Amino acid sequence: MRRSPQDTATSARKISRRALFLGGSQLAFMGILGLRMRYMQVEQADEFRLMAEDNRIKVRLLPPARGLLYDRNGAVIAENEQTFRIVIRKEDANQIDQVLVELERLINLPPEDQTRVREELRKAGPSAPVTIADRLSWEAFSAVSANGPALPGVTPEVGLSRRYPLHDDFAHMVGYVGPVSDYNLSKMDVIDPLYRIPKFQIGKSGVESQLEEDLRGRAGSLRVEQNARGRIIRELGRQEGIAGANIQLTFDHKMQNFMQARLAGESAAAVILDIETGDVLASGSTPAFDPNLFVRGISVADYNALLENKYRPLPSKSVQGAYPPGSTFKMVTALAALEAGVVTSDETVRCTGHTEVGGRRFHCWKRSGHGNVNLVGSLRHSCDVYYYELAQRTGIENIAEMGRKLGLGDSYALPLPGMSSGLMPDKQWKLKNRGAEWVVGDSLNASIGQGFVLTTPMQLAVMTARIATGRAVIPRLVKSIDGVDQGIQGGEKIDINENMLRAVRQGMYEVSNSSRGTAYASRIADATLQMAGKTGTSQVRNKVVNNNNVPWEERDHALFVSYAPYDNPRYAVSVVVEHGGGGSSTAAPIARDLMLYALHGDLPPLDSYPSSQRGTISERFRNLPLRDTSGSDTEKSRA
Incomplete structure (x- = not known):
């Protein structure tokens, strides 16, 4: 049956309106999408660039300098000395065994130390640092630093360690510091993030332990950029910590x-x-x-010698x-x-x-x-x-x-x-x-x-x-x-x-x-x-x-x-x-x-x-x- 010219004209008008509506909708969608892309690519470019960089940015704690102890006349009783160490983080190390093999060629790293590092890495969190070697010589420290690209996840660090220049004179009163132990952590209701830093020292006896809060100070932070192999590329920002209080004791x-x-x-x-x-x-x-x-x-032999001395040198x-x-x-x-x-x-x-x-x-x-x-x-x-x-x-x-x-x-x-x-x-x-x-x-x-x-x-x-x-x-x-x-x-x-x-x-x-x-x-x-x-x-x-x-x-x-x-x-x-x-x-x-x-x-x-x-x-x-x-x-x- 043939359609009349009037029906054909009406149908054409309907198709045109639909086409216009569909085309208009498509144009509007494309316009909105274009505006959104422009907003994200131009106006929010910095924010998304930072989000992309954050995948490579690490924030690390900076331990503060421990407060010094002086006698009544200003003589130093307890001070800090510079030490060199190297640490490794599990999340940044691809092949730990290979890294340890490479390190062994650069520094003295006995098998027992390698075993300890593997065990500590197994227990540690992904970003927790584990100390490989401490108190390195400058030569050994420089060798590791120079070979950094071949040691993913390994970071050379310069730290501070306690030193008592008067040796045994104030051993019982001033006491001494030592690394944070699991026992120390078990006694704390709130654990300061500083205590997670490898070999971080806290007071163990004497004034060092009783005035720990004053002497410890507050941590700083360091933002660094790393590449895919865990190698630090650059330092992005640093906030220094607050050093511990210097304390003058009444001793002469x-x-x-x-x-x-x-x-x-x-x-x-x-x-x-x-x-x-x-x-x-x-x-x-x-x-x-x-x-x-x-x-x-302290070595086992030295400690046992102190324990077995009938004159009781420890109390x-x-x-x-x-x-x-x-x-x-x-x-x-x-x-x-x-x-x-x-x-x-x-x-x-x-x-x-x-x-x-x-x-x-x-x-x-x-x-x-x-x-x-x-x-x-x-x-x-x-x-x-x-x-x-x-x-x-x-x-x-x-x-x-x-x-x-x-x-x-x-x-x-x-x-x-x-x-x-x-x-x-x-x-x-x-x-x-x-x-x-x-x-x-x-x-x-x-x-x-x-x-x-x-x-x-x-x-x-x-x-x-x-x-x-x-x-x-x-x-x-x-x-x-x-x-x-x-x-x-x-x-x-x-x-x-x-x-x-x-x-x-x-x-x-x-x-x-x-x-x-x-x-x-x-x-x-x-x-x-x-x-x-x-x-x-x-x-x-x-x-x-x-x-x-x-x-x-x-x-x-x-x-x-x-x-x-x-x-x-x-x-x-x-x-x-x-x-x-x-x-x-x-x-x-x-x-x-x-x-x-x-x-x-x-x-x-x-x-x-x-x-x-x-x-x-x-x-x-x-x-x-x-x-x-x-x-x-x-x-x-x-x-």
Whole structure:
């Protein structure tokens, strides 16, 4: 059937409209697409270029410089030294085994180190760096750097490592740093990204560990561009980290070195306090160790040698060692009795050589007895029977309270780990910890610094400083942080009658300066610097036996505490020599040398000593292993 011309015209018009609509839609779509392409290619070109580059950009942490440690005079105690190392990242290394083979041709890379690297890479994340070799020589470092294109994923790095220029002098107080371990990470609630940096060092002991947050600093960042083989092409940006705080400690490095040298050969500890400020000028413990060994990775043989040494070189005896104070505790008992009003300074007690309580004899060190003694005489002769009597009159509660007033039983707020608080026992303590009632015999033992009483050398120095001044001297270890002085704590007057303190001080003066005093042989000859002190000998066994007839481990500890000058106290000193025998023969001579060094600020002049002793003293100083005054690594005698 033929269509009419009218139908044909109508159909043509419809087709034209559809064609126009379809063509218009196509043109509009193409226009929008063109505009979008123009927007992406022109207006957003920079953004997409950066997105493309980001596929090759890596951001790496920059470890900050660890803060330095100085002594009170500005001498460096802990510093940083430049080291060279090479690291590898799993995501950038194509064939690890081949890379290690190439490295072996350039540097000394033992099979065990290669095995370690493979194992650490297996455990590490794709971008985590693994140290291949550390502390490389400049020649080895340069060889690796020059062959970088053939070592995909390998990055030579220049870092900083801790160094202790004074070696063992401050090993126990300052401590040391070491690489972050899995154990360290397990103890952290929030892990600083810095700890993921290979061989990143944190404080492991001493001040280094306790002031870690101040010393560590904050990380920086580095943006680098790498090619497909993991080779760094260029540095795109760097944000430097914030270095750790520099900390000035209260120590005097020369005084510390003299102390360590003077204690050498003994298992001993000593403390020197500035009485006015409480500053710890020196705190020694012998034998010591070189902390640099731990920083570099101490060998098994060296570590076992430290562990097996019967003199225990690893603990800090001055703050971690707790010892029966022996007769150095008698000032506490005397002041407690005076304060309780159960005795006067002039009242005498007759010493026949022993006291009998409950059918048991408590002996005086002098078996023949001292006769009638008053407070000053009891300290001068160190009469035990006098204090047995005072203990029965005073009671342990009053004695313990006086001990706490004088700083015993306190570990103080010092930035040192593992500090012992010693033990200032009373009735409640024994019932709680021993499940038994306190008895009179316990009080008698405590009155002469035996039994349950334990003190540290630091506590004994504080006790002595408080007796000397009548003020609550508190030890201080940090002088300033980044130049900001940390202030002095304490110093307020102690609630002890000044007349009672004078009586005790007089007794301590006669210990050192009376011809019948137990430390007269260790007196200071210079009348302007005379020392007040107290000897102590604490038993480590119940049976009384001559120290020369028993093994070293069973001999008595030797102790001495002192302050000087007597009429204007400036320094307090405490000395403990483990198994040293008698306080008067072993500890007192050491304390005198330390005190004179503090008073003179250098090696004591011979005229400070009695003329009959000067030859011996001169010989002793000549043989001391003193470091030179510049604090260099070279040790030499300065006598």
